[in-house]
Amino acid sequence: MSAPAPAYENPGAQALTGRHRLRLWEPLPWLLALAFYFLFPRHLGFGTELLITVLFALSLDLALGYAGIVTLGHAAFFGAGAYTVGMLAHHGIWNEPITSLFAAAAVAAAIGFASGLVLLRTTGLTLLMLTLCTMALLEEAANLGHDWTGGFDGLTGITIPPLFGLFEFNPLFPKVQYLYILGVLLVCFVFVRTLVYSPFGQSLTGIRENTLRMHAVGAPVRTRLIVCYTISAAVAGVAGGLWAQANAYVNLSTLGLDRAATVLIILVLGGYGRLYGAFVGAVAYMVLAHFLSKLYPTAWQLGLGLMLVIIALFFRGGILGMGDVITNWLRKLRAPS
Amino acid sequence: MTTLLETRSVSKNFGALAASTDINFKLESGARHALIGPNGAGKTTFINLLTGVLLPSSGTVLLKGRDITTMEQAQRVKLGIARTFQINRLFRGLSVLENVYISIAERVGAASQMLAPAGTRRDVIDEAMALLETLKLANDAHRTIAGLPYGRQRLVELAITLGQKPEVLLLDEPAAGVPSAESHIILDAIDALPKSIGVLIIDHDMDLVFRFAQRITVLVRGAIFAEGTPKEIGANPDVRAVYLGQAAHV
Amino acid sequence: MIENIASMLLGGMAAGMVLFIVSVGLSVTMGLMGFVNLAHGAFAMLGGYIIVLSMRHWGVGFAAALAIGFVLTAAISMVFERLLYSRLYKAGELDQVLFTIGLVFMFIAGLTVVVGPENQPVPIPAELRGQLNLGIVQYRTYSIFLIVVGIVIAVGLWLGFERTRFGAQIRAAVDNRRMAESLGINIDRLFAITFGFGSGMAAIGGGLGAEFLGLDPQYALKYLVFFLIVVSVGGLGSIFGVFWASIIIGVLDFVLKKYVPQGGTLFIYVLTIMLLLWRPQGLFGKPQ
Numbered sequence: 001m002s003a004p005a006p007a008y009e010n011p012g013a014q015a016l017t018g019r020h021r022l023r024l025w026e027p028l029p030w031l032l033a034l035a036f037y038f039l040f041p042r043h044l045g046f047g048t049e050l051l052i053t054v055l056f057a058l059s060l061d062l063a064l065g066y067a068g069i070v071t072l073g074h075a076a077f078f079g080a081g082a083y084t085v086g087m088l089a090h091h092g093i094w095n096e097p098i099t100s101l102f103a104a105a106a107v108a109a110a111i112g113f114a115s116g117l118v119l120l121r122t123t124g125l126t127l128l129m130l131t132l133c134t135m136a137l138l139e140e141a142a143n144l145g146h147d148w149t150g151g152f153d154g155l156t157g158i159t160i161p162p163l164f165g166l167f168e169f170n171p172l173f174p175k176v177q178y179l180y181i182l183g184v185l186l187v188c189f190v191f192v193r194t195l196v197y198s199p200f201g202q203s204l205t206g207i208r209e210n211t212l213r214m215h216a217v218g219a220p221v222r223t224r225l226i227v228c229y230t231i232s233a234a235v236a237g238v239a240g241g242l243w244a245q246a247n248a249y250v251n252l253s254t255l256g257l258d259r260a261a262t263v264l265i266i267l268v269l270g271g272y273g274r275l276y277g278a279f280v281g282a283v284a285y286m287v288l289a290h291f292l293s294k295l296y297p298t299a300w301q302l303g304l305g306l307m308l309v310i311i312a313l314f315f316r317g318g319i320l321g322m323g324d325v326i327t328n329w330l331r332k333l334r335a336p337s
Numbered sequence: 338m339t340t341l342l343e344t345r346s347v348s349k350n351f352g353a354l355a356a357s358t359d360i361n362f363k364l365e366s367g368a369r370h371a372l373i374g375p376n377g378a379g380k381t382t383f384i385n386l387l388t389g390v391l392l393p394s395s396g397t398v399l400l401k402g403r404d405i406t407t408m409e410q411a412q413r414v415k416l417g418i419a420r421t422f423q424i425n426r427l428f429r430g431l432s433v434l435e436n437v438y439i440s441i442a443e444r445v446g447a448a449s450q451m452l453a454p455a456g457t458r459r460d461v462i463d464e465a466m467a468l469l470e471t472l473k474l475a476n477d478a479h480r481t482i483a484g485l486p487y488g489r490q491r492l493v494e495l496a497i498t499l500g501q502k503p504e505v506l507l508l509d510e511p512a513a514g515v516p517s518a519e520s521h522i523i524l525d526a527i528d529a530l531p532k533s534i535g536v537l538i539i540d541h542d543m544d545l546v547f548r549f550a551q552r553i554t555v556l557v558r559g560a561i562f563a564e565g566t567p568k569e570i571g572a573n574p575d576v577r578a579v580y581l582g583q584a585a586h587v
Numbered sequence: 588m589i590e591n592i593a594s595m596l597l598g599g600m601a602a603g604m605v606l607f608i609v610s611v612g613l614s615v616t617m618g619l620m621g622f623v624n625l626a627h628g629a630f631a632m633l634g635g636y637i638i639v640l641s642m643r644h645w646g647v648g649f650a651a652a653l654a655i656g657f658v659l660t661a662a663i664s665m666v667f668e669r670l671l672y673s674r675l676y677k678a679g680e681l682d683q684v685l686f687t688i689g690l691v692f693m694f695i696a697g698l699t700v701v702v703g704p705e706n707q708p709v710p711i712p713a714e715l716r717g718q719l720n721l722g723i724v725q726y727r728t729y730s731i732f733l734i735v736v737g738i739v740i741a742v743g744l745w746l747g748f749e750r751t752r753f754g755a756q757i758r759a760a761v762d763n764r765r766m767a768e769s770l771g772i773n774i775d776r777l778f779a780i781t782f783g784f785g786s787g788m789a790a791i792g793g794g795l796g797a798e799f800l801g802l803d804p805q806y807a808l809k810y811l812v813f814f815l816i817v818v819s820v821g822g823l824g825s826i827f828g829v830f831w832a833s834i835i836i837g838v839l840d841f842v843l844k845k846y847v848p849q850g851g852t853l854f855i856y857v858l859t860i861m862l863l864l865w866r867p868q869g870l871f872g873k874p875q
Contacts, residue, residue, distance in 0.1 A: 012434040013462055020454035059617045070681045118864050124680055125623055126867045129819045132812060133856045133863075140853040167350045188360025199455045203448040206439040209428035216388070216426070217501060218414030219448065257812070261688060268685055302696035308689025313674055 020197035057278035059235035065273030067228045068208030073131030077108040077233040081240030088248030089158045108237020116229035139255040141327030154251025269319030341535040347396030356382045358560040364535045371550035373445035419503035434478040437465040440500030488515040508538040593724040601730035603837020604737025609792030610817040612785020618824020625687040629807035631692040657787040664786030681715040691696015695804045709797040761824040822872025
């Protein structure tokens with residue numbers, strides 16, 4: 001680029017030219033994640049699970065929050081990534097961690113592309129059903145392909161060689177895993193963040209807000225949706241691959257409706273279409289689940305149900321949306337016009 | 338003058354219901370053409386046939402002599418046909434500027450760009466801001482559509498369409514719901530367009546139609562009832578009878 | 588050979604009839620209100636519990652318990668419809684999905700607390716136990732009973748749908764809601780009654796089917812996918828469609844479980860995907 005163009009005075013133009021710039025608080029989540037590493041060395045297992053969930057929710061945000069693809073089957077891609085890493089390692093084909101993640105992304109993207117090609121012609125209930133059935137199909141396939149996938153029992157004892165040949169994955173003290181996953185999450189986040197602030201991301205929000213109008217301005221709507229769905233699947237695949245590496249096993253739970261519903265709940269709880277909703281939702285949900293779900297499983301389920309009902313009826317923006325409402329309200333209080 | 342858009346014996350049936358019957362219509366370059374008719378005459382259906390939202394049951398649609406009868410909507414847009422909607426179709430959760438940005442980015446081929454921020458496409462933003470200026474919307478550029486008065490939203494509807502830089506502009510009741518104090522903004526914006534563009538407008542506001550149009554087509558029950566200059570149409574007793582009959586029913 | 592085929596058809600039909608009774612309300616309400624109601628199975632479950640518990644604690648008979656299950660579930664669901672569902676008719680399907688998943692969780696947790704997590708067996712009256720001789724084949728009396736009940740309900744619903752004023756109103760509203768409203772049909776009332784009636788039917792299905800589907804708090808999630816498949820294969824808002832889809836899927840599931848115990852379900856998923864790609868509106872639904 002040549003000399004920087006003069007800044008706009010119009011607030012609308014300023015908002016658009018400035019929105020992709022790094023905000024002051026944006027390093028905060030990453031600093032907190034690092035602080036967690038030093039402060040809670042005995043809870044790093046929980047920490048890795050949390051980071052993986054953030055990444056998975058982020059992938060869903062791209063499809064659901066930005067492009068408005070309502071899916072109940074996103075665990076299909078998480079599972080595809082997990083099984084890719086698990087099967088490659090278990091059958092002694094390949095187990096280098098980082099390249100394995102590329103393989104996981106590629107397989108998940110391929111499934112996302114192939115299914116998106118046909119699914120994204122439909123909308124509403126039909127789309128919902130098709131995503132659900134595709135996931136159930138993969139789950140059944142993983143259950144049946146016993147020789148390859150370990151069937152109902154899954155694949156255990158996946159061995160992962162040291163990262164860069166130096167840092168060993170220790171299953172008892174997952175320090176290396178934690179930092180490795182944090183690094184992968186950062187890379188993926190920067191990628192997704194770039195994407196949603198790009199003109200492509202802007203056009204996805206256009207499709208979400210009004211598909212018919214996007215057709216009328218000449219946008220290749222289906223192609224865009226397929227591209228978005230494929231990328232989202234790839235990121236979900238990376239999350240699944242990380243899960244397999246961190247746990248050293250893969251099982252059918254990576255592919256199930258439970259996981260798909262949970263990630264949806266997490267994203268909605270945090271606030272969808274907001275990039276950081278995945279972080280907030282995952283932290284809020286996982287911490288609550290960690291403390292409540294084992295002690296009071298029924299109360300936890302009741303509370304979760306109640307929360308979903310309340311979010312759907314009153315707080316569509318989730319926790320971050322509530323934050324917006326409160327800050328707007330404070331601003332109005334401070335500057336009565 | 339060259340013919341931009343032409344239909345030859347276009348008909349559209351929904352089951353047993355004939356929505357358009359044997360329409361032969363020409364829109365010349367530079368035309369300021371109005372399409373009028375009582376409610377349910379099939380005006381919007383006709384626009385939908387021109388833009389490819391609906392495909393005709395029979396007949397052909399030509400753009401500059403090229404057969405586009407079965408062409409997809411998005412492709413027709415690329416060839417220069419743009420329209421506004423009778424009921425606003427906006428990106429309600431986005432700002433006014435973003436609404437127009439999306440349209441322009443699509444036209445200039447920026448919209449598939451993934452790795453640079455939208456805010457760095459100054460060319461798109463500049464053009465969008467200029468367009469908002471002409472529609473007196475610049476002060477609302479930062480506002481979300483959902484929080485905008487209906488009349489302003491109507492102008493955004495037009496802005497998105499003008500962002501396509503169309504050669505054929507189809508306006509479906511652009512001034513409906515716009516306060517009369519602001520409806521001149523719409524006419525001024527259309528006046529400011531390059532003269533070579535062909536504009537077809539549907540409206541019930543006869544004031545606006547007669548101020549704007551050089552040629553008027555009257556559609557009744559899906560068929561062309563009369564066509565001529567505003568003077569001819571104004572003096573046509575049959576047209577008057579149709580409108581009076583309509584008025585008598587209301 | 589013939590015995591084999593006959594018994595498979597009968598077993599599949601019986602399962603299909605339960606699917607039909609549960610799903611028909613879901614199909615009509617989804618077709619009518621365009622509401623993605625994932626909590627429909629929860630109403631079936633609730634109804635099943637009411638039926639079991641009223642037999643156990645109040646000592647009422649099977650038929651009376653079914654009637655109580657229908658009435659109470661219909662009444663409760665109508666309260667839900669008026670107070671909560673109606674707020675989300677204009678919302679996107681995501682909000683509807685979240686809301687109804689939330690309801691499902693609450694129903695599951697609520698029944699776990701109040702009744703307990705274990706399976707609740709439905710006591711079946713002695714007359715319906717045992718075998719019945721049909722000439723070519725001996726078969727379980729209860730399955731025959733389910734088939735008869737299913738057909739009676741299907742015919743009854745069809746008559747109600749096609750021959751009554753209320754049925755005509757529902758059909759008109761499924762076809763074109765705005766038109767129906769402009770004709771002076773009270774849409775709110777129509778929605779509430781249809782929703783209540785559909786949930787009541789689901790309750791009966793929950794009670795009748797508990798014999799082989801079981802009845803525990805996970806019921807609402809366990810069979811949800813099946814109910815949704817039946818509805819989307821049959822086509823929204825079509826009683827005829829749900830009926831045939833239920834029979835097809837019931838028989839298919841029965842046969843596959845017998846001959847391909849592993850992977851039978853896979854086949855049903857594949858078929859559903861292919862069907863929906865070929866006809867997104869389902870077998871008997873109207874194209875959008």
